[in-house]
Amino acid sequence: MTTAAESLKPRRGELRPAWEEKPSVLGRLGKGTILTLVVLAVLVPLWVVVVTSLSSTETINRAGGYVFLPREFNASAYVVIFSGGQVTDAVLVSTLVTVIGTALSLSVTVLAAYGLSRTGSLGHRPILFYFLLTFLIYPGMIPSYLVVTGLGLKDNLLALVLPAAVSAFNLVVLRAFFMSIPAELLDSARIDGAGEWRILLRIVLPLSRAVTAVVGLFYAVGYWNTFFNAVLYIDRNDLQPVQRVLQQFILAGQVPTNAGAGAVVHLPGIGYTAPPNLAIKMAVVVVTVVPALIVYPFVQRHFTKGVIVGAVKG
Amino acid sequence: MSFGARLRRDWPLILMCVPAMLLLAVFHYLPALGNVIAFQDYNPFAGDSPLQAFLSSEWIGFGNFQYLFETPAFWESVRNTLGITAFQLVFYFPIPIMLAMLLNSILSPRIRSFVQSVVYLPHFFSWVLVVSLFQMMLGGAGLVAQTARDAGFTAPDFMTDPDTFYFLITSQALWKDAGWGMIVFLAALAAIDPSLYEAAAADGAGRWRRLWHITLPGLRPVIVLLLILRLGDALNVGFEQFYLQREAVGRDAAEVLDTYVYYQGIGVQQWGVGAAAGLFKALVGLLLILGANKVAHRLGEQGIYSKS
Numbered sequence: 001m002t003t004a005a006e007s008l009k010p011r012r013g014e015l016r017p018a019w020e021e022k023p024s025v026l027g028r029l030g031k032g033t034i035l036t037l038v039v040l041a042v043l044v045p046l047w048v049v050v051v052t053s054l055s056s057t058e059t060i061n062r063a064g065g066y067v068f069l070p071r072e073f074n075a076s077a078y079v080v081i082f083s084g085g086q087v088t089d090a091v092l093v094s095t096l097v098t099v100i101g102t103a104l105s106l107s108v109t110v111l112a113a114y115g116l117s118r119t120g121s122l123g124h125r126p127i128l129f130y131f132l133l134t135f136l137i138y139p140g141m142i143p144s145y146l147v148v149t150g151l152g153l154k155d156n157l158l159a160l161v162l163p164a165a166v167s168a169f170n171l172v173v174l175r176a177f178f179m180s181i182p183a184e185l186l187d188s189a190r191i192d193g194a195g196e197w198r199i200l201l202r203i204v205l206p207l208s209r210a211v212t213a214v215v216g217l218f219y220a221v222g223y224w225n226t227f228f229n230a231v232l233y234i235d236r237n238d239l240q241p242v243q244r245v246l247q248q249f250i251l252a253g254q255v256p257t258n259a260g261a262g263a264v265v266h267l268p269g270i271g272y273t274a275p276p277n278l279a280i281k282m283a284v285v286v287v288t289v290v291p292a293l294i295v296y297p298f299v300q301r302h303f304t305k306g307v308i309v310g311a312v313k314g
Numbered sequence: 315m316s317f318g319a320r321l322r323r324d325w326p327l328i329l330m331c332v333p334a335m336l337l338l339a340v341f342h343y344l345p346a347l348g349n350v351i352a353f354q355d356y357n358p359f360a361g362d363s364p365l366q367a368f369l370s371s372e373w374i375g376f377g378n379f380q381y382l383f384e385t386p387a388f389w390e391s392v393r394n395t396l397g398i399t400a401f402q403l404v405f406y407f408p409i410p411i412m413l414a415m416l417l418n419s420i421l422s423p424r425i426r427s428f429v430q431s432v433v434y435l436p437h438f439f440s441w442v443l444v445v446s447l448f449q450m451m452l453g454g455a456g457l458v459a460q461t462a463r464d465a466g467f468t469a470p471d472f473m474t475d476p477d478t479f480y481f482l483i484t485s486q487a488l489w490k491d492a493g494w495g496m497i498v499f500l501a502a503l504a505a506i507d508p509s510l511y512e513a514a515a516a517d518g519a520g521r522w523r524r525l526w527h528i529t530l531p532g533l534r535p536v537i538v539l540l541l542i543l544r545l546g547d548a549l550n551v552g553f554e555q556f557y558l559q560r561e562a563v564g565r566d567a568a569e570v571l572d573t574y575v576y577y578q579g580i581g582v583q584q585w586g587v588g589a590a591a592g593l594f595k596a597l598v599g600l601l602l603i604l605g606a607n608k609v610a611h612r613l614g615e616q617g618i619y620s621k622s
Contacts (some may be wrong), residue, residue, distance in 0.1 A: 015421040017508060019515030021429075023419075035425075037415070041489065048457060065460045066450070088354040089563030108333045122317075122324040127331050134342050136600060140592040141572070142579040143348025147341065148365035150377055163341040166334045179553045187404060196326035218345045225440035228554055232580065243442045251558060285446060292438045303497065 053282035112175035410495035433493025476567035546603025
């Protein structure tokens, strides 16, 4: 016979806390089904897109469109979109905007977050209020348009960077983390004669690499996904970012210019192939996703820390 | 400490804030002030620069607002916006909570982190990509239609049907952000003291009673907080998703306040009217969030800012 107290002791080799009974078979089946469906809902579309982008005309025709099971590896669609033309331009534009924008945003935000990380400092309250007020006061689309165009930024890539450069949310996340660094550490550095700049660069930043990486990812994703500001401010074709090109090809149904349907490409070892329209479109989709997929695994494990710190303390 | 001494000590910190403050001054607060053109018959050609045009444009008081309030298309966009918010409150809001509770009940850390990695991912995709993927899956020439055709059926084209538009946009929003929305609930679940469960179990509470009396109360502050934020954002249903689909689905269903502002202001160049619609949206949004927060305080919850 076991007493209640005994049965509450953790059992060895089990993750389950002792008070938690094992769910019924039906319960487990239900959970498994739901989670599998959720995961498949995310992965299947991506899978179909990637496989189709790597398929030949023949495979695509045989499948009657989208391809589910890969039959071969055919990268000709990628050769086409990267051999110059609109998509190549767009990838360069987006890369440039993302790199410059993220660098600018991150440095400006880190500086301000550190500047505000000491609660007793001069001007701390009004300056923090100045940043937090952006949550309540929206600039408005029309006046923003007039300001940005008034500054002569029409058809200038800075129009994709500067209006989005500072996010108060990211600032709050970083500040909260900076504030959680033990004050004794900073004080001892100060006694050793380090100024604020040195403390920030030598002590605070190295300690907050993970959170800075998450915030950097947030900014980078924002810049890579820039779409609407491009609708507003960029008219020139060669300055369009990838999201605009994606919209034109997939949603508006255009065909990539100067590397479009029927373009014949020479592929070493394969010979001459004409990559099908659909494969090219899918390749454009893949190109817009891939950067996120590459960075994501490195930063993903820090999400919870970064986001929660900001959300809870902000 | 005197002001001078504090300034001598803290000036580097203040200096560090300056670049971010300047950027916000130019690209956030200046446009926010620029909303006063809502009270003007703004004419961009009245001067060489927007500033000059602003100075020489005629003030017309509430004329733009009067025009808006007499325009059925404006009210239609308000109605669509509120309809979408209400719909999403019912069909979107509870999903991340349920998903978080479900995932929290999965004990294997490997499965949990795998599912988390997968469902967070779409949050980082652009709206263009999400809408494109839906188009490719559910559109007239999409995968579902293709499969149905092969099987001898015809599938409806969800991407252009105004009648099912609410379902369409809500499922897109769910696909993109339900996983991400789970994070904050997972954190709240992790913060619940396990000894509460232990004590409840020792007192004979089954799993459903523990869910009801421990888990849900543990989540309550977060749920209330997010509900307030959502209500305060009632007029903010997002812009890109609707801009991208307005053409295909039609204005009757897909025109929301943001797209109305865009097409009035930048589309047909009625700058004053567009700005007025934007200002209306911002002011109502501000009132909503302050009001919702007040209600939360009444209910004894923390809200977004504490009363102090």
